[in-house]
Amino acid sequence: MAIVIREASGLDLPQIMKLEIASFANDAWPEATFHSELDAPHTYYILALEDEDLVGYAGLSKLAGSDQADIQTIAVREDKRGLGIGRQLMDALTLEAKTRGAKEIFLEVRADNSVAQKLYKVFGFKQIGTRKKYYQPDGVDAFIMKTDIKRKYNSEPVVLGIETSCDETGVGIVRGNQLLANIISSSMDKHAIFGGVVPEIAARAHLEALTPVLNEALEKANLTLDEIDAIAVTNGPGLAGALMVGVGAAKALAVATGKPIYAVNHLVGHVGADILDRGELHTPTIALLVSGGHTSLLLVRDLLNDVVLLGETIDDAAGEAFDKVSRVLGLSYPGGPEIDRVAKDANPAAIRFPRGLTLPKDMEKHRYDFSFSGLKTAVARHVELAESKGEEISIGDVAASFREAVVDVLIKKAISACKDFDVPRLLLGGGVVANSRLREVAKEQCEANGIELRIPPFSLCTDNGAMIAAIGAQLIMAGRAPSSLNFSAESTLPVTIVQS
Amino acid sequence: MKAPAASTRIAEYALAIDTSAGTTVAVLSMGTVLAELNYLEPMTHSERIGSAIQKVLKDSGIQAKQIATVVVGVGPGPFTGLRVGMAAARYFAIGARAELAGVCSLDSIALDFYLANPGQQPLLVTTDARRKEVFWATYSGVVDGIPVRTQGPAVNKYEDIQTFVDVSTMATTELGVRAGALGQIAFAQGLSPQGTNSEITPIYLREPDAVPSKGKKVSG
Ligand SMILES: Nc1ncnc2c1ncn2[C@@H]1O[C@H](COP(=O)(O)OP(=O)(O)O)[C@@H](O)[C@H]1O
Numbered sequence A: 001m002a003i004v005i006r007e008a009s010g011l012d013l014p015q016i017m018k019l020e021i022a023s024f025a026n027d028a029w030p031e032a033t034f035h036s037e038l039d040a041p042h043t044y045y046i047l048a049l050e051d052e053d054l055v056g057y058a059g060l061s062k063l064a065g066s067d068q069a070d071i072q073t074i075a076v077r078e079d080k081r082g083l084g085i086g087r088q089l090m091d092a093l094t095l096e097a098k099t100r101g102a103k104e105i106f107l108e109v110r111a112d113n114s115v116a117q118k119l120y121k122v123f124g125f126k127q128i129g130t131r132k133k134y135y136q137p138d139g140v141d142a143f144i145m146k147t148d149i150k151r152k153y154n155s156e157p158v159v160l161g162i163e164t165s166c167d168e169t170g171v172g173i174v175r176g177n178q179l180l181a182n183i184i185s186s187s188m189d190k191h192a193i194f195g196g197v198v199p200e201i202a203a204r205a206h207l208e209a210l211t212p213v214l215n216e217a218l219e220k221a222n223l224t225l226d227e228i229d230a231i232a233v234t235n236g237p238g239l240a241g242a243l244m245v246g247v248g249a250a251k252a253l254a255v256a257t258g259k260p261i262y263a264v265n266h267l268v269g270h271v272g273a274d275i276l277d278r279g280e281l282h283t284p285t286i287a288l289l290v291s292g293g294h295t296s297l298l299l300v301r302d303l304l305n306d307v308v309l310l311g312e313t314i315d316d317a318a319g320e321a322f323d324k325v326s327r328v329l330g331l332s333y334p335g336g337p338e339i340d341r342v343a344k345d346a347n348p349a350a351i352r353f354p355r356g357l358t359l360p361k362d363m364e365k366h367r368y369d370f371s372f373s374g375l376k377t378a379v380a381r382h383v384e385l386a387e388s389k390g391e392e393i394s395i396g397d398v399a400a401s402f403r404e405a406v407v408d409v410l411i412k413k414a415i416s417a418c419k420d421f422d423v424p425r426l427l428l429g430g431g432v433v434a435n436s437r438l439r440e441v442a443k444e445q446c447e448a449n450g451i452e453l454r455i456p457p458f459s460l461c462t463d464n465g466a467m468i469a470a471i472g473a474q475l476i477m478a479g480r481a482p483s484s485l486n487f488s489a490e491s492t493l494p495v496t497i498v499q500s
Numbered sequence B: 001m002k003a004p005a006a007s008t009r010i011a012e013y014a015l016a017i018d019t020s021a022g023t024t025v026a027v028l029s030m031g032t033v034l035a036e037l038n039y040l041e042p043m044t045h046s047e048r049i050g051s052a053i054q055k056v057l058k059d060s061g062i063q064a065k066q067i068a069t070v071v072v073g074v075g076p077g078p079f080t081g082l083r084v085g086m087a088a089a090r091y092f093a094i095g096a097r098a099e100l101a102g103v104c105s106l107d108s109i110a111l112d113f114y115l116a117n118p119g120q121q122p123l124l125v126t127t128d129a130r131r132k133e134v135f136w137a138t139y140s141g142v143v144d145g146i147p148v149r150t151q152g153p154a155v156n157k158y159e160d161i162q163t164f165v166d167v168s169t170m171a172t173t174e175l176g177v178r179a180g181a182l183g184q185i186a187f188a189q190g191l192s193p194q195g196t197n198s199e200i201t202p203i204y205l206r207e208p209d210a211v212p213s214k215g216k217k218v219s220g
């Protein structure tokens, strides 16, 4: 399934010609032309392969001494379009153009190919002219498009990221892959008496926290707004009313300062957090994101182009389950740390609570999905039953047994994903990562299976603006054009949309 | 924030923003509207706000950094929309190094009413608060460019307003919130001896909908 990008050689010509003819019908290049293109020193041709199968190719031309490069061609097999392969090819070509010293990249595209034009616009290409009836025999015009590398390829952009998707107001600042500031204000305490996040309370708290959090972040990074290159903001997924506070603020800040804005996916942000911890993200990786709002298992082959949602909770999020069970046991909010506290030294095997979606039939249909609502009910029943019989229960044992059930399912499914996709890496993110047992079991299981475990520091695991800034910086370094100012807050934004 | 400093700055350029109903933004110079945009749809604030501000700046030929005051409507209005404009105002003010001033959104309706109907007649302003209720305030007229609010803002069922004021003696209006009018009021307040309205917390008038958890018992 994984897409591999590598440079093409003459040996690849037969495969390439097949795809060339399928893709360009009337204006396919003759084999001889393609052959000399592949051989020429001033060109760079790359292939996208899936299990040795050619699914796309692209080529660049850059004459020595010139600071202009041309994209010669790009093709993606019809059944593999819309999966980010075109973007991966473009990423590789633009990087090569930059390495070869180009300042501008030009290309021609059929006037009637709006899909390709859209892809180029993502990379900052703008139409600068038209060649009438350039494509023959169809008589279709060519649009000439150009992008400016020098301006876009800021090697270490300073990006300010704003996060308001749930109950943390976060503003973070990064320079390239490096963390400069990460200020978080949580409204957690205000939700305590309600036993869970109340969206309206979270949104009100965001509005109050915006200004102090921004000022503090700038102070921490020792920067003024003039020194920021771009603004990034979470536009989903999350609580709609909460997201809108950050989106409104970020857009106004962008207009007031004249800086470009990038609308970023919150879940991809959690994956990007690891960049700030170790300076780069190692891919492919499986990512398990567990918080009060999410329980998602992702396959990340490429942070910007290839993130797939393998599964998620079909009812409660894992953190939510901790919070609800904590309430059942008469403990306070947030439940995670409380359960962790009373479970310490207690017996995790005292009660065998159900493991959601782990039966063989579930493992077929919901292999990577989670369900915690049945578990929560089982704990409540257990407590009620004991009470009605007048029996004492050991809160510690119940908590430890519950925690064991959650951790067991989370890690089992994450490890299966690593094995199924042959990915030797597991990255954890989200507030539940604070759980001591989760860390312990993850470590054990990863070691036993030869999987590298990554757990960024807690301030980067829980919701924060720095991870959003990190994605913004990655987008800029990959040459992506800023988002339009009209993007919206999307509470159910899919993980495949990294930038809106 | 000292009143004199604010009033000298407000005499330059101001950006006014309100999302308590639709999305309305304006650029003013010395209390005169240079450009204004009004979107009536009640649900698109977060989409519109960025390009709306960008457009009024462009239409007025003013650059963001020339804005000395950001005037924002602080409601009352449906919360989710209201907050978008207030969040935008806060960050625009930081980005442009401008002062922030808040004005009750209903006051802009009163100002527009009295501009169209000169005189000191009593006025009842209402806006939709959903859940079969209205946000409302009453006014006695305009003094030195500032509407004189006599009651409110408050939220009630329309029928219940009668228990606070004699509705039958009051004029009503179909006018809506307008950013330009908010900017004019802030300008007048900046020049008047009462000083500026530096109250920039939202007027919610309702508590969040949430019931404190009783603890325990979640099975079934
Ligand atoms: N030690 C812990 N063990 C398990 N869950 C925890 C622990 N610490 C925090 N949590 C849970 O993490 C959640 C908060 O994490 P966070 O990333 O802020 O999520 P969100 O903002 O989506 O609610 C809460 O549900 C809380 O109970």
Ligand SMILES: [Mg+2]
Pocket (backbone or CB within 6 Å): A166, A167, A168, A292, A431, A463
């Ligand atoms: Mg949180």
